[in-house]
Amino acid sequence: MFRRTIPTILAFVVGVFMIVQFFVPHPVLQTLYNMVLDWKQVVFGCVLIVGTLTLVRHHAVRIRFRKQGYGYSVIALVSLFAMVLAGAVWGIEKGPYPWLFDYVQIPGQATMFSLLGFFIATAAYRSFRARNVTATLLLLSGVIVMLGRVPAGEHIAVAGVSLSDLATWILDYPNNAAKRGILIGVGLGMTSTALKIIIGIERSYLGKGD
Amino acid sequence: MADSSRMTRTIIYWGVALSIVIPLLRPIGFTTEVSSQVRDVYDFIEAMPENSPVIMSFDYEPATLAELDPMAEAMLKHLFRKNARVMGMTLLPGGVGLAENLLRQEAAAANMEYGHNWLFLGYVPDGTAAMLRMGENVAMVFPTDQYGTPLDSFPMMRGVKNYRHIGLVICYSSTAMPQLWAQYAHDRYGAAVAVGATAVEAVRLYPYHDSGQMVGFLGGLKGAAEYETLIESPGDGIRGMDAQTISHVFIVVMIILGNVGYAASTWRSKGAPSGRTHAPVA
Numbered sequence: 001m002f003r004r005t006i007p008t009i010l011a012f013v014v015g016v017f018m019i020v021q022f023f024v025p026h027p028v029l030q031t032l033y034n035m036v037l038d039w040k041q042v043v044f045g046c047v048l049i050v051g052t053l054t055l056v057r058h059h060a061v062r063i064r065f066r067k068q069g070y071g072y073s074v075i076a077l078v079s080l081f082a083m084v085l086a087g088a089v090w091g092i093e094k095g096p097y098p099w100l101f102d103y104v105q106i107p108g109q110a111t112m113f114s115l116l117g118f119f120i121a122t123a124a125y126r127s128f129r130a131r132n133v134t135a136t137l138l139l140l141s142g143v144i145v146m147l148g149r150v151p152a153g154e155h156i157a158v159a160g161v162s163l164s165d166l167a168t169w170i171l172d173y174p175n176n177a178a179k180r181g182i183l184i185g186v187g188l189g190m191t192s193t194a195l196k197i198i199i200g201i202e203r204s205y206l207g208k209g210d
Numbered sequence: 211m212a213d214s215s216r217m218t219r220t221i222i223y224w225g226v227a228l229s230i231v232i233p234l235l236r237p238i239g240f241t242t243e244v245s246s247q248v249r250d251v252y253d254f255i256e257a258m259p260e261n262s263p264v265i266m267s268f269d270y271e272p273a274t275l276a277e278l279d280p281m282a283e284a285m286l287k288h289l290f291r292k293n294a295r296v297m298g299m300t301l302l303p304g305g306v307g308l309a310e311n312l313l314r315q316e317a318a319a320a321n322m323e324y325g326h327n328w329l330f331l332g333y334v335p336d337g338t339a340a341m342l343r344m345g346e347n348v349a350m351v352f353p354t355d356q357y358g359t360p361l362d363s364f365p366m367m368r369g370v371k372n373y374r375h376i377g378l379v380i381c382y383s384s385t386a387m388p389q390l391w392a393q394y395a396h397d398r399y400g401a402a403v404a405v406g407a408t409a410v411e412a413v414r415l416y417p418y419h420d421s422g423q424m425v426g427f428l429g430g431l432k433g434a435a436e437y438e439t440l441i442e443s444p445g446d447g448i449r450g451m452d453a454q455t456i457s458h459v460f461i462v463v464m465i466i467l468g469n470v471g472y473a474a475s476t477w478r479s480k481g482a483p484s485g486r487t488h489a490p491v492a
Contacts, residue, residue: 044335105307112273128469129472150455151242151243152240176417
């Protein structure tokens with residue numbers, strides 16, 4: 001009962017309430033709506049705590065059993081506790097916390113993300129091959145958008161149309177049409193899943209067992 | 211085969227590195243055309259009354275600052291020129307330091323006073339709940355600013371309760387956050403939403419702009435360069451265009467060479483190009 005019936009009833013009541021309050025702007029419903037949003041943020045805060053504890057546990061186990069690459073786990077935990085300690089002792093406005101953020105976290109994350117540029121370049125070289133009609137279309141549109149989205153594309157023309165205009169056309173029409181189709185599909189999928197959860201047909205979020 | 215693959219990879223890595231570093235050290239000065247999506251954002255801000263309150267949500271972390279910082283910088287310059295009241299905030303913990311640094315830097319450059327022209331609300335968890343609650347009352351989400359001062363004690367917050375009193379909401383992000391701002395802040399509460407997104411994410415935003423759910427958007431470093439062109443204040447966006455142009459041209463040349471090699475190898479092995487096999491691996 002506590003594992004399945006009560007959560008299902010709760011999901012139904014809250015789900016129906018959220019639908020009704022959207023269409024009925026009565027003050028009582030608005031107050032309840034704000035209360036639900038308050039709770040949602042509190043629950044999210046608790047999820048952050050659970051997430052941090054899970055992260056610590058995961059890396060602690062890797063270090064304890066000396067799993068391959070456990071050195072990275074040591075770095076992850078030392079970094080985590082160093083930031084927490086720096087913020088708790090000296091505050092987040094001055095002292096080691098902003099220094100660590102400005103001179104370790106920012107360059108570290110920016111460097112890791114920048115490396116993607118090199119991988120994408122080699123991936124493009126290997127993957128963009130005119131193997132068949134579909135691959136050739138992908139190759140051509142990729143090249144047009146790559147050149148059309150930089151100033152060079154404004155000076156290169158194919159049959160009197162600049163690559164920049166061609167890239168804009170690709171993004172405005174084929175890309176837009178595909179994205180709209182995907183968005184409509186996602187929207188319908190979300191609506192049907194939400195209805196299934198509210199009605200109680202979809203219960204996988206309750207986990208396994210009785 | 212493995213040696214040749216390693217050699218090709220080395221050439222590509224060196225080529226990409228040099229095509230980025232050299233133009234940054236010796237700028238070429240490419241100019242860029244302004245797209246309708248960027249011009250719409252610029253025109254909207256131009257049309258806003260003086261002193262309009264604007265929410266600027268820095269929903270990104272250091273990984274994507276190279277693309278997103280230049281556009282946030284350019285838009286802050288424009289907003290401060292228009293004497294807009296800028297409220298900075300972030301929905302990601304890693305965005306706090308970035309937002310704070312940028313707001314302080316641009317406010318100092320434009321001689322803007324904290325609490326009168328700008329303030330920093332800080333980080334709040336659970337983006338969707340925050341977006342919805344700000345539609346009811348901003349002070350419910352941020353009772354104080356980042357430094358603990360009650361929000362209603364700031365002169366710039368007088369008469370500002372929710373999205374109805376806010377001229378524009380701007381979100382900078384490398385994730386799906388802009389779509390959420392459009393769906394919750396615009397669709398539910400009618401807030402005007404503009405977006406600064408990484409180039410990869412920007413392709414998802416065209417339907418939202420066409421439907422009017424977004425005022426417009428800046429896509430990638432080019433979007434920043436376009437905005438800098440509009441406000442006539444060259445910055446990292448325009449400087450980065452040189453490097454981006456040369457590196458894109460280099461990658462396209464490598465793709466063409468790769469296809470020439472592929473065509474030659476299939477021709478040699480089969481007599482005519484066909485099938486998915488025999489693709490040379492870099």
